[in-house]
Amino acid sequence: MASNRPAPEAPFIPAQRETETFGYGSYRAEEGPWEEWNPTEDSVAPVRGRHRVAKQRGGFARSSTVLGVGVIAAVGAGGMASANSGKPPVSISMPDLPSVGSLFEDGSADTQSAHTATLSTVGLPSTDEGEDAADAGEVLRNRIMAQAEQQQGQAETKASAVALAAAEKRSAEAAAKAEQEAAAKAAEAKEKAEADAKEAAAEAKKAAEEKRLAELAKQYALPTSSYTITSTFGQAGSMWSSGYHTGLDFAAPTGTLIKAVHSGTITEAGWAGAYGYRTILTLDDGTELWFCHQSSINVSTGQKVSTGEVIGRVGATGNVTGPHLHLEVHPGGQPTGIDPMAWLRDKGLNP
Known part of the structure; x- marks a missing residue:
């Protein structure tokens, strides 16, 4: 760094000096x-x-x-x-x-x-400036802490929301599962109840039918005893003029007693061609019972008979191959008959 040239030196001139000098109060x-x-x-x-x-x-x-x-x-x-x-x-x-x-x-x-x-x-902060700086620092610190607390609160709120949603989902799934199980159990219980009800109804119906048949059995009786069923209703064959069997055959020795199945009135008793000796018993409801191929007849037309009363004997008259009782049932007196087996069972009898 360049320096200034030294100034020329002042000449020495003696002179009278003043009483006051520069920098001091008295002469030295x-x-x-x-x-x-x-x-x-x-x-x-x-x-x-x-x-x-x-x-x-x-x-x-x-x-x-x-x-x-x-x-x-x-x-x-x-x-x-x-x-x-x-x-x-x-x-x-x-x-x-x-x-x-x-x-x-x-x-x-x-x-x-x-x-x-x-x-x-110089360069040092005043008291007010220091206080302002401290206040500014405290404000900044409080702001940072508030932001941190807010962020933490938001995180906790989000975590709580996620946990609540998961809990609600689990609760909904559990409720749906419980509802399904309850519905399945209810359906199973309903099916079981319906089955039990049907079974109970069937048993009740059966019991009622048995009771009814028992009561009817007291009013109806089989036409003969010591028999064998040899031909049933509707059985096809050339030996029958209609091409099928129209009644129920009870094969039994000649002379076996024939009884009235139910109480009624004798509306016919005599020879009937292919049926041999035949007796017709008309019940109170109009149903006609035909007893055919008898060897003898013990009743007359217009006679009232009761259940189990003897009306004739088994024989082999008419178009037959052996002694037996041919029984036909004609509801309402119609010419075409029905199955005697079913009719007898409906009356509580088991041929």
């Missing part, structure tokens, strides 16, 4: 007989080069100014370093010096009052 011997030198534009030539220095009013003022600016720069640099490093600022203890403004000779009162702060306080 070591001051010597000095003559004050004031540099002028002619005596101080500007230095040519990269660095130029402005005109200065006095050596002490320039040194004080440079010192103040250096202290301010040092304190500012220290504060910036503390801010950048994230560490709390370190206070610098310095002796209080006169204010920078007071070092200038031509400064006004207003200018000096504006710069009355000592250099030891």
Whole structure:
């Protein structure tokens, strides 16, 4: 760095000195007989080069100014370093010096009052600024904590919602499963109840039928005894003129007793061609019972008979191959008969 040329030395001129000297209140011997030198534009030539220095009013003022600016720069640099490093600022203890403004000779009162702060306080935050910084830090901390709590609350709310949805899903599935099981059990119970009801109804019907047949059995009787069923109703064969058998045959020895199946009236008794000797018993409901192929007849027309009363004997008269009783049933006296086996069973009899 280039330096200024030294100013020419002032000549030594003895003179009468004033009673007041610069910087001291009384004369001192070591001051010597000095003559004050004031540099002028002619005596101080500007230095040519990269660095130029402005005109200065006095050596002490320039040194004080440079010192103040250096202290301010040092304190500012220290504060910036503390801010950048994230560490709390370190206070610098310095002796209080006169204010920078007071070092200038031509400064006004207003200018000096504006710069009355000592250099030891330069760069340090005031009490209000410290409190504001602390408040700002506390606000930032509270804001961060609030955001963290809000995020945590949102996460907990979301987790609770997921858990609630899962619980509701499990509850719905369990309820659906229970409903299905209940429906299946109800259907099974219904089917069982219906089956039990049907079975009970069947048993009741059977019991009623048995009771009815038992009562009818007391009123009806088989036409003969010691017999064998040899031909049934509807059986086909060339031996019958109609091409099929029209009655029920009870094969029994000749002379076996023939009894009235039910109480009624004898409406016919005599020879009937292919039927041999035949007796017709008409019941109260109009049903006609034909007893055919008898060897003898024991009743006459118009006679009233009761159940089990003897009306003739088994024989082999008419169109037959052996002794037997041929029984036909004609409801309402119609010419075409029905199955005597079914009719007898309906009356509680089992041929």
